[in-house]
Amino acid sequence: MTDAAPLGVWSAPGRVNLIGEHTDYNDGFVLPFAIDARTAVAVAPRGDGVLRVRSSFDASEATVPIADLDALFAAPAPTSVPEWTTYPLGVAWALLRAAGDAVTPYGLDLAIASAVPVGAGLSSSAAIECAVAVALNDLWEADLSAKDLARVGRTAENDAVGAPTGIMDQTASMLGETDAAVFLDCRTLETEVVPLGLEAADLEVLVIDTLVTHAHSTGGYRERRASCEQGAAAMGAAALRDVSVDDLGRAASVMDEVTFRRVRHVVTENARVLDTVRVLRESGPRAIGDLLLASHASMRDDFEISVPELDTAVEAAMSGGAIGARMTGGGFGGAAIALVPRDRLHAVTDAVTAAFSASGFRAPRIFTVQPSAGAHRDETS
Known part of the structure; x- marks a missing residue:
């Protein structure tokens, strides 16, 4: 442990995905925005070439020599360190791989605190990854761009943690802006800031956290991704991005019914993202409600990733x-x-609370979020 004073504090936001679910790893389109709930990391120097990570949300910690990171992540999801620490340690490992010989890393103590709810679908993991990434990028003088750091976060989550997620979460956390969403082409990684106009339209985004937790690295998420890959192969496509709504008739004839429904969700969701961007530009945020509802119905019925609590919240x-x-x-x-x-x-809020009570569900956590700025060094540090 070091007694050195912190060199600074860096922070990164969680994100809400306005629309475009499970399209990212299919080379598709997404429209997330960064939120005003953030994860912060205070960093102090060490003289022993070791990374130590600890947090306010988990009593466990890890101390790993920088020289041992390659061995630690020779396979994803190592069991020799606490699971949560694979996120910040994985970022260090991925950043060093991305920067190569241009970086001479030195030992650091990282203390992480987060206000992003865990397990709520607001990407608490990307907030950790991006806060650590911007801190290490600054301190180790890696000179990587914001888009480079988003890739570092994805590499950490895919290859260190073992969660088969796309790059949407890290992109939103790195590139978010006030009252705007980030329109991301997940194939080219081209981005465009799309003004949301919520303030002018007198609208709020209400988050209804069902408190039903999930884990991306296991179970249904991995199965859905495999179905998408099978569907693309059946269509002779590199990814479902290359399948259009007009192709769905043929798709139904070349794959089983379950795989087809997974494919139909992704294909129609890509179209909904493009429609949402167009409608926001032409008519503003009060005109996108039907697209949000259609997205939920597709996730509920075709991709089958909703749960009764989520359906109740929407209704x-x-x-x-x-x-x-x-x-x-x-x-x-x-x-x-x-x-x-x-x-x-x-x-x-009252309607949702009453509906959850009537259904016998645990009371949800309900709060508003504001589209906010992406990862950065805090001005006070």
């Missing part, structure tokens, strides 16, 4: 006066979002 939010609502994140739990006029916030 109750709409009954209370929301413009649109959908589950957000990887599914199998987590949160729904609702686009709500400010004067209906209390009514929607």
Whole structure:
């Protein structure tokens, strides 16, 4: 342990995905935005070539020599360190691989604190990854760009943690801007900031955290990704990005019914993302409600990643006066979002709370989020 004073504090946000679920690893389109709940990392120097990571949310910690990172991550999800520490340590490993010989790393103590709810589909993992990435990039003088650091975060999550996620979460966390979303082409990694105009439209994004937790690195998420790959292969496509809505008739004839429904979700969801960007530009955020609802129905019925609590949240939010609502994140739990006029916030909150109580569900955590700035060094540090 070091007694050195911190060199600074860096932070990165969680994200809400406005629309575009499970399209990212299919080379498709997504439209997330960074939120005002952030993860911070305070970093102090060490003189022994060791990385030590600890946090305010888990009593366990890890101390690993930088020289041992390659051995630690020779295979994903090592069991010799606590599971949560594979996220920040994996970022260090991936950043050094990306930067190569241009970097001479030195030992650091990293203390992490987070206000991003875990397991709510708001990408607490990407917030950790991006906060650590910007800190190490600055301190080790790696000179990697924001998009490079998003790739570092994805590499850490895929190859160190062992979670088969795409690059959407890290891109939103790195590139977010106030009252705007990040339109990302997951094939080319080209991005465009799309103004949301929520403030001018007197709208809020309400998050309904069902408190049903999920884990991306296991179970259904991995199975859905495998189905998408099988569907693309059946269509002779490099990825489902290359399959259009007009191709769905042929798709139904060359794959089993379950795989077809997985494919149909991704193909139609890509179209909904493009439509949402167009509608935001032409008509503003009050016009996208039907697209959000169609997205939720597709995830519920075709991709089958919703749960009763999420369906209840969406239905109750709409009954209370929301413009649109959908589950957000990887599914199998987590949160729904609702686009709500400010004067209906209390009514929607009350409707959701009452519906959960009537269904015998655990009371949800309900809060608003603001589209906010991406990862950076905090001004006070």
